[in-house]
Amino acid sequence: MTTEMITAAASGTWQLGDRTVNRLGYGAMRTMAKGNGDPSDRDTVIAVLRRAVELGVNHIDTAAFYFSSLRSANELINTALAPYPDDLVITTKVGPGRGPAGDWLPEARPEQLRGQVEENLRQLGRDHLDVVNLRIGAGLDRGVGTLADRFGALAELREAGLIRHLGVSNVGPDHLREALAVAPVVCVQNKYSLTTAREDDPFIELCAEHGVAFVPFFAIAGGGNVSGRPSAREATDRDRAAAAAAEQVAAEHGVSPAQVRLAWTLHKGPNVLAIPGTGNLGHLEENVAAGALRLTDDDLARLDTIG
Numbered sequence: 001m002t003t004e005m006i007t008a009a010a011s012g013t014w015q016l017g018d019r020t021v022n023r024l025g026y027g028a029m030r031t032m033a034k035g036n037g038d039p040s041d042r043d044t045v046i047a048v049l050r051r052a053v054e055l056g057v058n059h060i061d062t063a064a065f066y067f068s069s070l071r072s073a074n075e076l077i078n079t080a081l082a083p084y085p086d087d088l089v090i091t092t093k094v095g096p097g098r099g100p101a102g103d104w105l106p107e108a109r110p111e112q113l114r115g116q117v118e119e120n121l122r123q124l125g126r127d128h129l130d131v132v133n134l135r136i137g138a139g140l141d142r143g144v145g146t147l148a149d150r151f152g153a154l155a156e157l158r159e160a161g162l163i164r165h166l167g168v169s170n171v172g173p174d175h176l177r178e179a180l181a182v183a184p185v186v187c188v189q190n191k192y193s194l195t196t197a198r199e200d201d202p203f204i205e206l207c208a209e210h211g212v213a214f215v216p217f218f219a220i221a222g223g224g225n226v227s228g229r230p231s232a233r234e235a236t237d238r239d240r241a242a243a244a245a246a247e248q249v250a251a252e253h254g255v256s257p258a259q260v261r262l263a264w265t266l267h268k269g270p271n272v273l274a275i276p277g278t279g280n281l282g283h284l285e286e287n288v289a290a291g292a293l294r295l296t297d298d299d300l301a302r303l304d305t306i307g
């Protein structure tokens, strides 16, 4: 597939509340380091962020806790893209937190969430955040408050105008119902891919019934390594079969397995958005072009029968 002139608009659009986004977006977690762990090249990732927007990407996922000793995803986004285009939706996430040296802190209690929201506002240079996901971890079992308590704290910040829309991350259907009872939810962000366990298949439909976007992370990386081929240690027979099917379908379309993986997630429903992460310009262009890849029923059957 030639990637020239294919923009994120080819993936179609979805409404995150009152904001319209192209379904093919970008995840900023990969702006800090190269695949081998070395610090990213600052000019390169700034160029990647600018190219993403040039290619029509208007949904970028980030977090204040995406930082290394030298790089901060939010700072890079601010430097590359401010003053921000009007149509750009930046989604961030709160709940987990890290100290200045990068150590992970206990999950935020309800009264600590305002500080995390304000940290994102300062770093991104904005007066309000477009979308904030409450990222749930094991902390719910360690006395940091119920989901409703924590989501309620974010709902108050939304009422105060610091946040436009709310989402939840790393959750199941009951969490979504609990959150919806507190305030409107525009998105669910969960780990989901061709090669990870797919308990979320019916959850995608539940999200759609509520008008909620389902936003997979690790859509390319899956449960395996970045090439889309599960590492020998992690691979199950199903992973290996899915990776082989993705390679075969990719070869038939003249595209890469990563593009098939992204296209496959987008085919799971109109409410499914992609946020592939990359620090590589060529990969970015490939990923955006995947929004134009239309898989056939036969392709989908071959990829899906593995799940």
Ligand SMILES: NC(=O)c1ccc[n+]([C@@H]2O[C@H](COP(=O)([O-])OP(=O)(O)OC[C@H]3O[C@@H](n4cnc5c(N)ncnc54)[C@H](OP(=O)(O)O)[C@@H]3O)[C@@H](O)[C@H]2O)c1
Binding pocket: 026, 027, 028, 029, 030, 035, 061, 062, 093, 135, 169, 170, 189, 190, 216, 217, 218, 219, 220, 221, 222, 226, 227, 256, 258, 259, 275, 276, 277, 278, 279, 280, 282, 283, 284, 286, 287
């Ligand atoms: N809510 C949560 O708990 C949570 C957790 C994790 C991540 N996230 C968000 O989800 C986003 C997506 O996750 P992710 O970035 O970890 O995983 P991903 O998008 O599934 O895969 C990214 C990895 O695949 C490689 N890659 C990207 N495009 C490629 C291509 N066309 N061909 C070959 N390799 C390619 C990248 O390396 P290169 O840089 O070399 O391209 C990177 O190592 C993150 O950026 C982050 O914003 C959310």
